[in-house]
Amino acid sequence: MLPGRDAERARIDRLLASARAGSGGGLLVLGEPGIGKTALLDDTAARADSFRVLRATGVELETELAYSGLFELLRPVAAGVADLPPRQEAALRTAFAETPVRELDGFAVAAAVLTLLSEAAAVRPVLCLIDDTQWIDAASVAALAFTVRRVESERVAMVFAAREQDGTSDLPRGIPALPLPGLDGAAAREVLTAQAGQELPGPVASALLRAGGGNPLALRELVGSVGPEELRGRAPLAEPLPVGGEIAGIYRRKLAALPATTRAALLVLAVSERAGPEQLLPAITALTGDPSALDPAERDGLVRTTPSALTFRHPVLRSVVHQEATLSERKSAHRCVAANLPAGQAEMRAWHAALAAPGPDETVAAELARTADLARARGGRWAESRAFELAARLSTDAEPRAERTYLAAVAAFRAGRHSIAEQYLEAVLALTTDPLLRADAEHERARISLWRGRPEPPERLQRAADRVAAYDVERAAKLLAYPVVGLGASCRPAAALPYARRAWELIGRRAQPLVVSFKVAYILVMAGETVDGAQLTAAATEVAEGTDDVTALAMLGPVLGWLDRSADAERVLSRAVELCRADGDLWMLTNALTNAAEASRRAGRLDQALVQADEARALAEQLDEPVQLATAVAGLARVEADLGRGIDCRAHAEQVRRADPQPAAELEVTCAAALGTLALASGRYQDAVDELAPAVDSLADGGVTEPRTFAVEGDLAEALARCGQVEEAMRLVERLEAYGRPRKAASVLAVAARCRGLLASDGEFEACFGDALAAYGSVDAPLEQARTLLCLGERLRRQGRRSAARDHLRTAWTMFEQRGAAYWADRARSELRLTGETLQRRTDDPRRQLTPQELQIALLVADGARNTDVAISLFVSPKTVEAHLTRVYRKLGVASRTQLAAQLAHAAQRQA
Ligand SMILES: Nc1ncnc2c1ncn2[C@@H]1O[C@H](COP(=O)(O)OP(=O)(O)OP(=O)(O)O)[C@@H](O)[C@H]1O
Ligand SMILES: [Mg+2]
Missing domain, CATH: 1.10.8 (Helicase, Ruva Protein; domain 3)
Structure with missing residues (x-):
């Protein structure tokens, strides 16, 4: 019985009841030391008789061992590992250090945990109790945080408990908190x-x-x-x-009353509780000379002993023991633990030896650095960083110290600890004169700043590149590639061009290394240097397609699109997406999906674009990556503009602008493009001008000469034309033509011709629209084509040529309808009505009734994928797939996969 916790128990009961009924979830119990978190978990475990209970507890001062928390939690269900899909099995075995495999991505582990728990839950509901989460190793917490957000369709409940302002690990976000107040x-x-x-x-x-x-x-x-x-x-x-x-004070007095040998024995326990009695007792004896040194503490009830564990009565006691000891006492304790650990526990031994070292010691440092490598292989990036950092401090010479600090920084960045990574990099630059290592540190620093959406000043990188160029041209080129990307994202390719050209010269104008060439290609094309740009893009794409370089593939995709190579763009991007899924590289997957969505949008595959953009948004949200989230949401807004989902589009554009009052120019232009198109399609022409004109100006100012980069000029020209601002519209048209003609840029010329048609006299418009339609014969842009037909139909109708108008408008309407471009379809229908033809709005398209995630799952299943395959590729559990599929069946009124496939195929046929 637990007095005073009725409300909290009721809250937990609700979680358990719904988990038992098949919709799982989590809770995060928060409260100060001693307030009763562990007691509440114990109480929960005791009452959850229908559940299989898995438990893990974080331990303060525990040396960092990646995935130790997860291992403890999953031990009882470990037999299920053998039945996991091969990739997931390999990931978990690596995480648990059973098999040394190639580098591990944390999300593969997380996906494996999800499958393992859902398999176990198929037999009996599972309750995970994770106590002292603030001290669980970071890799385990990340995996569990991922899992808890994906058990919505599983019989799995996860209750975390944590002290809020304490500890080393980030707490899982996005699950409901249950704060524990003091007892009444x-x-x-x-x-x-x-x-x-x-x-x-x-x-x-x-x-x-x-x-x-x-x-x-x-x-x-x-x-x-x-x-x-x-x-x-x-x-x-x-x-x-x-x-x-003031509990610590009470414990302090208790400790003071104990013999000195007992206090020393308690210190051994405090620095290494998890080592287990068989290792701790020899260490205690070695330190105190007395095998029974712990007895008085045991008699006082300060420690509990069972055959398999020695533990403190309460974690607060451990902190007090540790705090009360002097530094040299702590070091002695670590030394005795290290000396008494078996050889099999090399990693733990290296840690204790390091913490015991009285001063710098190269042997100890090297040993610890080796464990850092092990941690990396297992995906424990934070563990790796901590090991390198300590190894650096223990290094006797400056160079290895700098090298290890650098490695600590790289790992910290990968673990998501950005400011720590930046501090380490500053330290590296202060420590070393080695030009190569300095360049690497500068490189890493530039990467972090860019990634945070705050690119470093180009001049600084230029200086760094100049310094290293004499020793290593590739490193110099890589450094110069940073301002290239940073300025590109700010839509200032003109400023980026000198850096891009210099970087390209440094690598001998080749397509390799890719990390330089694709960035150069991107800027060249954006800046309108189309000849070099197209050539380098082609060469870099060829190289990239022979590799698994997802970054290059994901970045080259859009550039191919700008060059009207839309089929290549889609191919490259879908490969990037596949590779990211297979490797569980969720971070890169969001980028690849955002770019793939834009390619699909341009190709008029709006359903697919919506699915991709929405998945990118959901992933970025879960990864808590603000820059990527904004990029994904801006892309989503553009898709929604085409689909005529006005409310969503405006909300998403607003979200991007609100998240950062000064969004990167790239984002701002994308939002303006979305809102501008939306306004144009719904006939609010002045609004369209107000959105698009500043965007077009800023692109021109920054030197974004290639109009296909954002494809906004045509919409602005049309909006201006419809507002009667003929001269301004014509200036834009001429600009497009002057750009497109020498470059034979079909889609640019097509847009220009359509706008010319809008501005042309009665005798001339047909020829202009005809030119545009002819150009669309060679470019895959069905929406643009349909918009041209709409413009043509409008003019014909106004001339009273009803029958000719009707043909074009009907075709346009069908094309819009099939792609779900609602606003444009509405316009075509209104025009048709004026010609005397009345059409019904289509409401029966099955795809319109589904959410993006449902649609995605439906399409995959209709394509023949099994639920487990879908689950693996979307990083959700098979039960979640089932749940979505059930909703899809209900919404579409089908009863089987075959019927589903038939319905979707039918809809797609109508689209074709
Ligand atoms: N509601 C309660 N009624 C009676 N005793 C309680 C209650 N809650 C906790 N206790 C007792 O108080 C002590 C401290 O509780 P507990 O260990 O659960 O705290 P905690 O929040 O887990 O602290 P820490 O953050 O240090 O782990 C334990 O001895 C526990 O049995
Ligand atoms: Mg506790």
Whole structure:
């Protein structure tokens, strides 16, 4: 029985009940030390009889071992690992250090955990209790945080407990919090009575309650710290009682009363609780010379012993033991632990030896650096960083110290600790004069700044590149590639061009290394240097397609699109997406999907574009990556503009602008393009001009000469033409033509011709629209083509040529309808009505009734994928796939995969 926690227990009961019924979830219990988090978890475990209970507890001061928490949690279901899909099995075995495999990505582990839990839950509901989450290793927390957001369709409940402002690991985000307040008066009194074994006299109870606040641990310890006479009220309470739950003070007094050897023995336990009694007892004996040194603490109930574990009565006690010891005492304790660990525990031994070292020691440092490599192979990036950092501090010479600090920085960045990574990099630059290592550190620093959406000043990178160029041209080129990308994202290719050209010269104008060439290609094309740009893009694409370089593939895709090579763009991007999925590289997957969505949008595959953009958005949200989230959401807004999903489009553009009042120019232009197209399609021409004109100006200012980069000029020209601003419109048209003609850029010329048609006299417009339509014969841009037909139909109708108008408008309407371009379809229909033909809005398209995720799953299943395959590639559990599929069946009124496939095929046929 747990007094005073009825509300919290009820909350947990609801979680368990819904998990039992098949919709899982999580809770994060938060509260100060001693408030009763562990007690609440114990209580939950005791009551969850229908569940299989898995538990893990973080331990303070534990040396960083990647995935140790996960290992503890999953041990009881470890047999299921053998039945996992091969990739996931390999990932988990690597994480648990069973098999050394190639480098591991954390998300592969997370996906494996999800499958393992869902398999176990198929037999019996699973309850995971994760205590002291603030001390669980970072890799495990990341995997569990991923898992808990994906158990919505599983019989899995996960309850985390954590001290909020403590500890080393980030707590899992995005799950409901359950804060534990202090106990109320009645419950607190109950704790006192139970602990004292008797009713306490009023004044004594009041004094203890005041001192303990509502903290049950403080209350219990206070009772124990007061003598029996005082408790009964027969003697006055001797000292002033510690106020406000000062538990540490109580423990400090208890410790002071113990013999010195016992305190030393407790320190051994404090630095290495998880080592287990068979290793700790020899270490204790070695340190104190007394095998029974721990006995007095055991008699006082400060430690508990079972055959398999030695633990403190409470984690607070461990902190106090540690704090009370001097540095040299702690080092001695670590030394004895290290000396008594078996050879099989090399990683732990290296840590203890490092923490024991009195000063720099190359042997110890090298040993620890080796464990860092192990941690990396297992995907424990934070563990790796910590090991390198300590190894750096223990290094005797400056160069290895700088090298290890650099490695610590790289790992910290990969672990998501960006400011720490930046600090380490500053340290590297202060430590070393080695030009190569300095260049690497500068490179890494540039990467982090860019990634945070705040690119470094180009001049700084230029200087860094100049310094290293004499030693290594590739490194110099790589450094120069940073301002190239940074300025590109700010839509300032003109400023980027000198860096891009210099970088390209440095690598001998070749397509390799890709990390340089694709960035150069991107800027060349954007800046309108089409000859070199197209040639380098082609060469780089050929190289990239022979590799698994997802970054290059994901970046080259859009550039191919700008060059009207849309089929190549889609191929390259879908390969990038596949590779990212296979490797569980979710970070890169969001980029690849965002770019793939834009390629699909341009090719008029709006359903697919929506699915891709929405998946990118969801992933970026889960990864908590603000820059990528903004990019994905801006892309999504553009797709929604084409689909005529006005409310969503505006909300998403607003989201991007709100997230950062000064978004990167690239994002701002994308949002303006979305809102501008939306306004244009719904006939709000002045609004369209207001959105698009500033975007077009900023592109021109930055030197974005290639109009296909954002493809906004045509929409602005049309909006201007429809507002009667003929001269401005014509200027834009001429600009497009001047650009497109020498380059034979079919899609640019087509847009220009359409706009010319809008501006042309009655006798000329047909020829202009005809030119545009002819150009669309060679470019895959069905929406643009349909818009041209719409413009043509409009003019014909106004001339009174109803029958000719009707043909074009009907074709346009069909093309819009099939692709779901709602606003444009509405316009075509209104025009048709004016010609005397009335059409019904189509509402029966199955795809319109589904959410993007449902649609995605439906398309994959219709394509023949099994639920497990779908689950693996989308990083969700098979049950989630099932749940979505059930909804899809219901919405579409089908009963089987075959029927589903038939329905979707039918819809697609109508689209073709
Ligand atoms: N509601 C309660 N009624 C009575 N005793 C309680 C209650 N909650 C906790 N306790 C007791 O108080 C002590 C401290 O609780 P517990 O260890 O659960 O705290 P905690 O929040 O887990 O602290 P920490 O952050 O240090 O792990 C334990 O001895 C526990 O049995
Ligand atoms: Mg606890």
